[in-house]
Amino acid sequence: MxxxxxxxxxxxxxxxxxxxxxxxxxxxxxxxxxxxxxxxxxxxxxxxxxxxxxxxxxxxxxxxxxxxxxxxxxxxxSSYLCPYRLELAESELDGASTAEVRWVGQVRKWSATTVTGDMSEMPGFVERSPHLPLVTSTRENCLGAQCPSFTQCYxxxxxxxxxxxxxxxxxxxxxxxxxxxxxxxxxxxxxxxxxxxxxxxxxxxxxxxNFLGEQWSNSQVLDFAREVLRTGNKLARGLGDWAQLVFKVDEACKRWMRCLGDGTHTRINWGDAAPEGADDKEWQESLQEQAQALEELEQALHKVAASSPELARLEERCHIHGQKAQLFQTKPKAGRVRWVELGSVTIRMVESPLDIxxxxxxxxxxxxxxxxxxxxxxxxxxxxxxxxxxxxxxxxxxxxxxxxxxxxxxxxxxxxxxxxxxxxxxxxPSPFNYTKQSVLYVPADMPDPKEVARHGQAVALLAAEGARALGGRTLVLTTTLKALRLIGDALREALLAIDSVEVLIQGEQSKQRLMEKFRAPETPGKGYVLVASATFWEGFDVPGDALQLVVIDKLPFPPPHDPLIQARARKYEEAGQSSFARLFVPEAAIALKQGAGRLIRTETDKGILVLCDPRVVQKGYGKQLLANLPPMSRMRSAANFSEAVARLAASNAATATPRAQKAVAAVSGDEASLTD
Known part of the structure; x- marks a missing residue:
């Protein structure tokens, strides 16, 4: 290389x-x-x-x-401290929460010692802290060379x-x-x-x-409106009816939000004049109302923009928001797909290219x-x-x-x-000896993944068997949040009587905290089972014997109802090609390889990968998916799985207790190989 x-x-x-x-x-x-x-x-x-x-x-x-x-x-x-916004935050602490006051105080104390201004260097820093925007800038609100603190800019x-x-x-x-x-x-x-x-x-x-497309959200509009109200009353009081102008922007934003109903954590297709489920006329009128409210606000800001850099920047941002309101009233550009993402409190409109x-x-x-x-x-x-x-x-x-x-x-x-x-x-290729270091187990009697509850229960019971023998050391990767909760709850119930094993579930603690606990248990003799989805399929590195069993609930095909996936699939079909063969199978193969890659991280690691999806041996595409995995030994017998887990457990005991060497030899016969 x-x-x-x-x-x-x-x-x-x-x-x-x-x-x-x-x-x-x-x-x-x-x-x-x-x-x-x-x-x-x-x-x-x-x-x-x-x-x-x-x-x-x-x-x-x-x-x-x-x-x-x-x-x-x-x-x-946004990774760097902004001295100007820190000063602003300190000047506006009246009415702030106790947490915000404490946060700003900690940042001020740290700011006196930092050389780089990199927020990650601050003691106790949390990357997703809700207070971070108080002391960092964005491309939208940065004043550039006009900033009073430009010479101090990190x-x-x-x-x-x-x-x-x-x-x-x-x-x-x-x-x-x-x-x-x-x-x-x-x-x-x-x-x-x-x-x-x-x-x-x-x-x-x-x-x-994400970057080459267009995006616009209610949170961007509402944050901008609040900033206009605060800055307008501070720097241009009496020179514009800021409260009324911002009220119109806020009301218009709420109107197009109401058009989309109450769904959360989903993507909505947007093929015509309005997203699916929204009335075309009502949607278009709400966006036009938003454009008009922003235009009125831009005119008011234009009159005072010359008086301060902050107001001039707000005028520029208002113009950009107005352009977005106009853009999303028109049809998407050729070769692009449009959708709406609904969060718990956020709505984001997206127009995206299919690829770069x-x-x-x-x-x-x-x-x-x-x-x-x-x-x-x-x-x-x-x-x-x-x-x-x-x-x-x-x-x-x-x-x-x-x-x-x-x-x-x-x-x-x-x-x-x-x-x-x-x-x-x-x-x-990897230099690791996967044949000696690892085993792939595809259970022969696993229920069909379409039977969600039954399949999830079976995955949990299998993972519990392995975790019980290994004292934890188990990662369960799921393809959906629904499976995450189902399998996580079932695992806790199955391991309830095992005090030495704790089940960790993604979302209950920060990702960083979950990774730290799993890699280095805080209590001697304590082991963990981590049930996770999404970001844990890659970038989660656990070398050594802290992780010895990876259980994947089912083949990680991309979600077929995702608007971007649907648009990519249509492109293949229109070209006379199979979208399943050209898109879904390669995507699943890459994701499966990433998930499997969590198991063996060094030349001395040993472990078992369990793929709880019978389709990988029943369907023709299964051979392609298996061929894309590292060359692990394979087994389908439950008895063989139990034996392999026992070998690992005995090897762990030998490491912890030298006296157990003879017991290990009796169980494994060959410590150098997991599969002999």
Missing amino acids: ATAVAQTLEEGGALVVEAGTGVGKTFAYLIPALLSGERVLVSTATKALQDQIYFRDLPFLRKALGISLDAALLKGR VNKARKEALAADLVVINHHLFFADLQVRESGMAELLPSVRAVVVDEAHQFNETGV AADMRAHWGLASTLEGQAEASPAAAHPAQSKRTTDDGASHAWIFTSATLGADPQLSHFTQACGLDGAQVLQV
Whole structure:
């Protein structure tokens, strides 16, 4: 992998690498990047991975390679303390809650010691704290160079450091945010670089889809209206009827919210003039009323905008909201899909491209290819590709890597969605001995997943059997929130009498807290079963024997009623292709591989993966899904499962109690293998 990265850095073009768990992909791209002498941008999926690369991997490699290199860490605006908004928060504490007062006080105390302004460095920081917007800025409310605290701005400081650095570590959200800034004709946020590495690339398309579309929510409108009322009364009292103007905006917003009913946590299709279930005429009238209310407010703000930067920025934001109200009265652009997301208290309108291919092809600078060329041999396509060049004539180099990128040797599901036709493709298998270290168990008598209650109960009982023998050490991954609650409750009931095992359920505590408890039990002898969905299918790393059993409730096919999935499926069907074969099976294969990847994280880990979906051995597509998993040993007998769990339990006992070595040998016969 390092050799391929080095070649791409030298020659330019695009390289897509699927690197199995344990390959060491971060070092495989960082070492050639550091030795190349090029200015390099590294984009990751999460802030946590940014911090790992910047604070752990880069210092280690610089020392090991004996090189001097300036690196910079750059996060989104909301990750940094805004001195101006901290002052505003302190000036408006009258009437604030006790929690808000305490929070602002803690931030002020920390602000006197910070150098970077990175909020994650503050003691006791919680990433999803509801108080964070009090002391951070957004692209909407930032005053830029007009800000009274501009010289103290930590975002500006971080940008300057990035502009001067040899290597900059960002995240995918910031990558696409910068792309939007550049295309709007404004100054570039990030330094001009010749080489870009996209790590955790399997999330790149979905992140881009969110950024390259249009979004508008009731919370944005209502937050904006409250800010206008507060700022107008503070800086322009008597120069506008701010209360009445904001009241009209607020009432108009509530009207279009009422059009959508009371559903929560769902996506509603929006194919015609209004979302499904909403009256076309009422919906259009409510959006027109919103546009008119915003226009009146914009006119009032225009009259006072010259008096302060805050009011000028509010006028700009009002104009943008008015444009969104007009946009969502018209039909979506060609090649885009529109829907509404309903939360518990939020409503968000979305117009999105199906993928980022059309928007990004020009940026990659690769030769345009005929449809279907991505199916051809990537090795043959690479030498002929036309490479985009920088101002000095050097070719751009793009490297994309992840542990899971596709279900076929060409990784076409990823490359086609990202517009990477003609990119060189490389698959590097994991160095782990999965046959010796792991077993895949597909229960022969598992109920059909369509029988939700019966199937969920059976999954819980099987997971309880394993957790009881192992003293916890079990992760149950579900595909839906309904299954999460059903299986979680059933597991608690099944393990109620086992004091040494506690069942943790996603949503009852923060994700960070759940991960910390599971990895390092606070009480000696305490074990955990974690029942989780969504984000725990990836990015949850538990090396060692704290996790030895992963149970997946059913095949992770994408939700068929999701508007974006439906639109992508229609595109395949209209082209005469099977949407099930081209979309649903590859998506399920990638997600299944990610979930299975939670089990074996080091060369000494051992464990059992249980897939509680009989379709994987009954249906023709099951072979493709199984072939995409690591080469684990396989079993279908309940007796074999019980024996494998017993081997693991005995091995754990041997580790904890040296005297138990003979007992382990009697049970397992061969400690080196889970399956012998």
